[in-house]
Amino acid sequence: MKYIENIREVNDFFGIESQHPLIDIRRFSDIIPDKPREIEPMTFDFYKISFVQNFNGYLKYGKAKFTGKDGVLYFVEPGQQYSCTSTNKIEGYQILIHPDIYKKYLSEKNIKSYSFFSYDINESLLLTKEEEDSVSSLMQEACEEMNNMKDDFSIPIVLSYVATLLNKTERFYARQFSNRKVMCNQLSSDFFKLLKSYYQNKSTFSDKEQPSVLHFANKLNVTPNYLSDTIKHHSGRSALNIIHDYIIEEAKTLLKTSSQTVSEISYILGFEYPNYFSRLFKKKTKLSPSDFRKSVKSI
Numbered sequence: 001m002k003y004i005e006n007i008r009e010v011n012d013f014f015g016i017e018s019q020h021p022l023i024d025i026r027r028f029s030d031i032i033p034d035k036p037r038e039i040e041p042m043t044f045d046f047y048k049i050s051f052v053q054n055f056n057g058y059l060k061y062g063k064a065k066f067t068g069k070d071g072v073l074y075f076v077e078p079g080q081q082y083s084c085t086s087t088n089k090i091e092g093y094q095i096l097i098h099p100d101i102y103k104k105y106l107s108e109k110n111i112k113s114y115s116f117f118s119y120d121i122n123e124s125l126l127l128t129k130e131e132e133d134s135v136s137s138l139m140q141e142a143c144e145e146m147n148n149m150k151d152d153f154s155i156p157i158v159l160s161y162v163a164t165l166l167n168k169t170e171r172f173y174a175r176q177f178s179n180r181k182v183m184c185n186q187l188s189s190d191f192f193k194l195l196k197s198y199y200q201n202k203s204t205f206s207d208k209e210q211p212s213v214l215h216f217a218n219k220l221n222v223t224p225n226y227l228s229d230t231i232k233h234h235s236g237r238s239a240l241n242i243i244h245d246y247i248i249e250e251a252k253t254l255l256k257t258s259s260q261t262v263s264e265i266s267y268i269l270g271f272e273y274p275n276y277f278s279r280l281f282k283k284k285t286k287l288s289p290s291d292f293r294k295s296v297k298s299i
Contacts, residue, residue: 001040001041001042001043001081002040002041002042002043003042003043003044004042004043004044004045005044005045006021006045006046006098007020007021007022007023007024007046007096007098008021010024010044010096011024014031016030016031019146019147019149020146020149020155021098022097022098022100022101023095023096023097023098023101023146023155023158023159024094024095024096024146025093025094025095025096025139025142025143025146025147025158026093026094026143027091027092027093027143028052028090028091028092028093028094029089029091031094039082039083039084039085040083041060041081041082041083042081042082042083043078043079043080043081043082044078044082045078045079045098046078046096046097046098046099047075047076047077047078047095047096047097047098047099047111047117048075048076048082048094048095048096049073049074049075049094049095049096049097049162049165050072050073050074050075050076050092050093050094050095051072051073051092051093051094051135051136051139052071052072052073052074052090052091052092053071053090053091053092053132053136054086054088054089054090054091054092055072055086055088055090056086056087056088058084058085058086059072059074059082059083059084059124060081060082060083060084071126071127071128071129071131071132072124072125072126072127073124073125073127073135073169073172074124074125075114075116075117075119075169076117077117077118078099092136092139093136093139093140093143095139095142095162097111097162099111099112101155101159105155105156105159109163109166111162111166114166114169114170115225115228115229116169116170116173116225116229117225118223118224118225118226119223119225119226119229125169125172125173125176126176127172128175131168131172134168135165135168138161138164138165138168139161139165141161142158142161142162142165145157145158145161146158173229174233177229177230177233177234178233185234187220187222187227187230187231187234188230188231188234188235190220191216191220191227191231191239194216194219194220195211195216195242195243195246196246198211198246199250199268199269209270210247210269210270210271210272211243211246211247211270212243213227213228213239213240213243216239216243227239228240244280244284245284247269247280248280248281248284248285250269251265251269251277251281251289252285252292254268254269255289255292255293255296256293256296262274262277262278262289262290262293265277265289266278277289
């Protein structure tokens with residue numbers, strides 16, 4: 001697998017001149033030959049945004065593989081493994097952005113704040129015709145500005161186009177989640193089933209850990225960000241908040257029905273330190289575990 005440290009190395013790989021060390025925007029037609037070749041697996045230390053048209057092949061990044069045609073917008077974050085091949089000549093645009101660029105342009109919303117970069121291929125964005133036109137127009141404007149840098153305003157202008165694209169992407173994903181209700185409902189249902197049975201499936205107290213979004217994402221073969229956003233779209237609440245509410249309900253049951261100490265209950269629920277458990281319990285109920293137990297006993 002090839003490791004690429006910076007954007008200049010990518011351009012050297014394709015035999016083209018770099019425009020800027022921290023950001024690069026190209027038409028695929030300018031960097032990929034008429035006869036497509038398979039791009040070997042690689043990882044890099046920057047972000048990649050790709051708008052692909054006339055696509056007929058596969059993308060592979062993260063842990064999953066995608067095959068499809070036309071109108072695909074996908075995102076790769078630093079450290080993900082990526083490869084691609086298509087039987088057609090790929091059209092569209094590619095944006096490469098190193099996170100260090102935001103150290104200089106602090107007024108821009110940092111690219112790290114967009115959760116969909118961590119979706120892997122589980123949810124590439126399949127665009128409608130209207131969305132394709134919007135994305136194409138934004139990328140064309142950004143590409144032209146990048147290729148005709150006249151002054152110090154060019155990079156901030158390019159970053160503003162990128163920010164608009166990413167903000168619109170959040171809207172497009174909301175539409176896609178809504179259109180895929182069956183899939184989202186199934187993922188949500190599976191999550192709630194796993195959550196409900198979490199402590200029941202632990203054979204001994206010693207093997208219990210506090211349930212986490214990462215744990216359930218791994219069980220469901222999706223990324224934590226993708227699971228969180230799906231659950232939030234489906235229920236209006238974050239996966240972490242739902243998990244915490246579940247822990248508190250389990251804690252209430254133990255406080256009501258058992259004679260175990262608060263510390264023992266915190267270990268049963270997977271907390272390494274009892275004070276973390278007490279802090280979460282009070283945040284959720286406005287009472288300490290001990291005060292809750294007293295209030296129940298007094299009824």
